Amino acid sequence: MLENYFPILVFLAMAIGMAVVMQVLSFLLGPRKPDAKKVTQYECGFSPLSAVRIPFDVRFYLIAILFVVFDIEAAFLFPWAVAFKQLGMIGFVEMILFLLVLLVGYAYVWKKGALEWD
Amino acid sequence: MVADLVFYLFAAVTVAAALGVITSRNQVHSVLFLILAFFTTAGLFVLLKAEFLAALLVIVYMGAVAVLFLFVVMMLDVDFESLRAGVKEHLPMGLFVGAVILAEFAFILSGVHVDEAVQTNAANIPNTQLIGQVLYTKYLFPFEIASLVLLVALIGAVVLTLRKRKDAKRQHIPSQIARTRDEAVELVKVAPGQGA
Numbered sequence: 001m002l003e004n005y006f007p008i009l010v011f012l013a014m015a016i017g018m019a020v021v022m023q024v025l026s027f028l029l030g031p032r033k034p035d036a037k038k039v040t041q042y043e044c045g046f047s048p049l050s051a052v053r054i055p056f057d058v059r060f061y062l063i064a065i066l067f068v069v070f071d072i073e074a075a076f077l078f079p080w081a082v083a084f085k086q087l088g089m090i091g092f093v094e095m096i097l098f099l100l101v102l103l104v105g106y107a108y109v110w111k112k113g114a115l116e117w118d
Numbered sequence: 119m120v121a122d123l124v125f126y127l128f129a130a131v132t133v134a135a136a137l138g139v140i141t142s143r144n145q146v147h148s149v150l151f152l153i154l155a156f157f158t159t160a161g162l163f164v165l166l167k168a169e170f171l172a173a174l175l176v177i178v179y180m181g182a183v184a185v186l187f188l189f190v191v192m193m194l195d196v197d198f199e200s201l202r203a204g205v206k207e208h209l210p211m212g213l214f215v216g217a218v219i220l221a222e223f224a225f226i227l228s229g230v231h232v233d234e235a236v237q238t239n240a241a242n243i244p245n246t247q248l249i250g251q252v253l254y255t256k257y258l259f260p261f262e263i264a265s266l267v268l269l270v271a272l273i274g275a276v277v278l279t280l281r282k283r284k285d286a287k288r289q290h291i292p293s294q295i296a297r298t299r300d301e302a303v304e305l306v307k308v309a310p311g312q313g314a
Contacts, residue, residue, distance in 0.1 A: 002121055002164075002165070002167070006120075009120075009124065055192065055194070056189060056192045056193040058193060058279045058281070059281075060189055060193075061186070061189045061193060061275075061279055062275055062276065062279040062280060064182070064185055064186045064189050065186060065271065065272075065275040065279075066275065067182055067185075068178070068182040068183060068186055069272050069275075071177065071178055071182045072178060072182075072264075072268060073268065075174055075178055076261070076264070078170065078246060079170065079247070079249040079250030079253055079254075080253075080254055081250075082244070082247045082250050083246075083247045083248075083249075083251045083254065084250075086247070086250075086251050087250065087251070087254050087255070090255075091254045091255075094258055094261070094262065095254070097262060097265075098262060098264075098265045101265040101266060101268075101269050102265055102269060102272075104269060105268065105269040105272035105273060106272075108272070108276070109272060109276055113280075114276045
């Protein structure tokens with residue numbers, strides 16, 4: 001079974017190797033003449049006005065957490081689908097229950113307007 | 119042989135990345151190290167022939183949880199200097215919390231047991247199917263509880279973070295479509311020289 005993953009290993013090694021080689025080559029060969037202007041943060045040509053790290057809007061967080069919840073819901077569906085024949089009717093009913101509970105959450109989120117940006 | 123080599127590689131990178139998470143000064147770097155640790159752990163799962171868990175780690179943890187962490191790190195306006203200054207005062211509390219987590223890990227590991235059905239069939243049934251057969255029969259109750267936990271997370275997130283802007287202009291599609299020419303356009307006859 002592990003042999004099937006050998007191409008992925010080769011791919012991974014190539015990707016990492018390529019990235020490292022390019023970084024190292026540009027580090028070794030590239031000319032570096034830093035001065036104060038060059039190493040400051042670039043902000044559209046004028047001197048930086050403030051720190052670059054500004055806090056995110058909390059709404060991004062809401063979108064992300066909704067994504068996590070439904071991602072996990074989908075993850076639970078995979079082993080269920082694969083073992084569907086062995087589980088039979090009981091498995092079907094319990095998954096419906098599981099989905100119903102999350103459907104309540106989905107309806108709540110939709111009703112509250114959390115799926116819309118404003 | 120190759121598998122052993124890959125195992126040691128992944129294990130070493132996992133440990134190094136985990137150390138990076140707790141030692142790097144910049145929290146964003148910490149999260150990136152965490153993603154690396156997740157990824158190499160997924161590699162270890164593949165070596166253990168637990169492909170489903172590996173896929174889960176990549177999809178859920180790297181794709182969703184790490185992004186969430188990144189958002190939190192970006193959202194909290196943490197002042198690095200003041201954080202560094204309080205290390206001595208916070209050390210006892212940090213050690214205490216760390217000890218509690220370590221004790222919990224030890225407790226879980228001491229009571230770990232492999233399900234017999236899984237153990238006997240592990241060789242000839244694909245692991246995803248095996249997980250399904252155990253999760254939805256023997257561990258049915260925790261599975262259904264998980265849905266409630268997810269529901270609580272959903273509602274909690276909405277309650278905590280949802281702010282409706284009152285001043286924002288929104289679309290109201292039904293009324294926009296229901297507009298007719300008569301109410302939207304007014305034709306005015308203007309006499310020459312009277313337009314102003």
